[in-house]
Amino acid sequence: MSAAVRIAGKVHKWLALLMAIQILFWFASGLFFAVAPIERVRSEHMIAEQRPVPIPIGAAADGLQRVAAANAAPGERIELRTMLGRPVALVTAGEARPRLYDLASGRQLSPVPARLAVAIAEADHAGDARAAGVEPVTENSTEYRGALPAWRVRFDDGANRALYVAADTGTVTARRSTLWRAFDFLWSLHIMDFKNREDFNTPLLIISTALALVVILTGIVMFPSRLGYSAWKRRRAAARERAQ
Numbered sequence: 001m002s003a004a005v006r007i008a009g010k011v012h013k014w015l016a017l018l019m020a021i022q023i024l025f026w027f028a029s030g031l032f033f034a035v036a037p038i039e040r041v042r043s044e045h046m047i048a049e050q051r052p053v054p055i056p057i058g059a060a061a062d063g064l065q066r067v068a069a070a071n072a073a074p075g076e077r078i079e080l081r082t083m084l085g086r087p088v089a090l091v092t093a094g095e096a097r098p099r100l101y102d103l104a105s106g107r108q109l110s111p112v113p114a115r116l117a118v119a120i121a122e123a124d125h126a127g128d129a130r131a132a133g134v135e136p137v138t139e140n141s142t143e144y145r146g147a148l149p150a151w152r153v154r155f156d157d158g159a160n161r162a163l164y165v166a167a168d169t170g171t172v173t174a175r176r177s178t179l180w181r182a183f184d185f186l187w188s189l190h191i192m193d194f195k196n197r198e199d200f201n202t203p204l205l206i207i208s209t210a211l212a213l214v215v216i217l218t219g220i221v222m223f224p225s226r227l228g229y230s231a232w233k234r235r236r237a238a239a240r241e242r243a244q
Contacts, residue, residue, distance in 0.1 A: 004219070009178065010106075015211055015214055015215045015218070016215050017117075018211070019208065019211055019212055019215060021213075022192075022208050023212060023215075023223045025186075025189040025190065026190060026212075028186070029186035029187065029189055029190040030190070032183070032186050033183070033186070033187075033190075036179065036183060039180060041177075041179055041180050041183045042175060042180065043161060043175035043176070043177050043180065044175075045124075045126075046125060046126045046127070046157075046161065046175070047124060047126060047175075048123065048124055048125060048126040048127075050123065050124075050127075051085075052082065052192050053082040053085060055080055055082065055087045055103075059087065059103070061102065062103075063087060063101075063103025063104065063106070064089060064103070064105075065076070065088065065106075066103065066106025067091075067101045067103070067106045068090060068103065068106075068109065069106055070101075070106040070108070072091065072099070072101065072106075072108070072139075073091075073093065073099070074093065075091035075092055075093040075099070076092060076093050076094060077091070077092045077093075078090070078091050079092075079104075083100075083120065084119060084120065084123055086102065086103075086104060086211040087102075087104065088100055088101060088102055088103060088109065088170070089101045089103055090169055097110075097168050098168045098169050099212070100112070100168065100169060100170050103229055109170065110167065110168045110169070110170065111149065111167035111168055112151070112165070112167050112168075112170045112233065114134045114136075114151060115164040116170070117134060117153060118134050118149035118153055119169075119171055120165050120171075120172065121151075121153035121155075121165055122153075123162040123163070124163060124172045125155060125157075125163060127157065129155045129156070129157040129219075130155075130221060130228065131153045131154065131155060131156045132155060133153075133154040134151055134152065134153045134154070134225070135151070135152050135154075136149060136150075136151060136167075137149060137150040137151065137152050137164065138150075142184065142188075142197060143162075143175070143176055143181065143184070144164050144165055144174055144200075145196075146164060146166070146173040146174050147166040147168065147169065147173050148166075148167075149166075149167045149168075149203040150165060150166050151162045151164070151165045152164055153165060159177040159178050159179065160177060160178045160181075161175065161176065161177045162175075162176045162177075163175055163176075164176070184197060191205055192204045192205040192208060193205070193217065
C-alpha cells in the first residue's frame with residue numbers, strides 16, 4: 001500500500017467519523033425534499049377557489065371619492081381589489097404602513113381586527129373547517145417571516161394548519177402546517193442555518209461542505225486499493241518476474 005493511500009485512509013476515516021451525522025442530515029433532508037411535493041408543503045392545495053369580482057370603473061371612482069371625503073392621506077400607489085366580495089382600496093405611501101379602505105363607505109379597515117382576519121382566513125381555507133383560534137403576531141419567528149403586524153389563525157384540520165393574515169393589507173401572507181414545519185426544520189439542518197433558516201452561505205456550511213468533499217476525494221484515492229486493484233497489480237508484476 002502506497003504512502004498516499006495510507007494517508008488518504010487515515011484522513012478519510014477520521015473525517016468521515018466527524019462528518020457522519022451532518023452527511024446523514026444532508027441525505028435524509030434531501031430525500032424528504034425530493035419526496036414531499038412543494039405545493040403541499042406550502043398548503044397551496046388548500047387554497048379555496050375565489051372568483052375575482054370585477055369592480056366597475058364608476059363604482060371605483062365613487063369609492064375613491066368617499067375615501068377622499070374621509071380625509072384619507074394621499075398615497076403613491078392605489079391598488080383596487082375585492083376582499084370577501086366587497087371592493088377595497090389599498091393605499092401605499094413611501095415607507096409608511098399601507099392603509100386599507102372600504103370603497104362602499106370610505107372607511108379605513110386597517111389594521112384589520114381579529115374578527116375580520118378570521119373571516120379572511122376562513123374564506124381562503126378550502127373545505128368546511130372553521131378557525132379554532134386567533135392570536136396577534138408582532139414579531140418574526142422561525143414559522144413566520146412576513147408582513148407585521150399580523151394575525152395567526154389556527155385550524156384543527158388534522159394538519160395543525162395556521163394562516164397568517166397581514167393586519168395592514170388584509171391578505172393571507174403565509175400558510176403553515178405540520179408538513180411545512182418538518183420541511184423547515186430539515187431545511188435548517190440541510191443549510192446549517194439553525195436560527196434564521198435562510199442563509200446558505202454560512203461559514204459552517206462552507207467548512208462542512210469542504211470537509212465532505214475531502215472525504216469523497218480521499219475515498220476516490222483509496223478506491224483502487226480497497227477494490228483489490230493494487231494487490232492484483234502486485235501479483236501480476238510478481239508473476240511476470242517469475243516467468244522471466
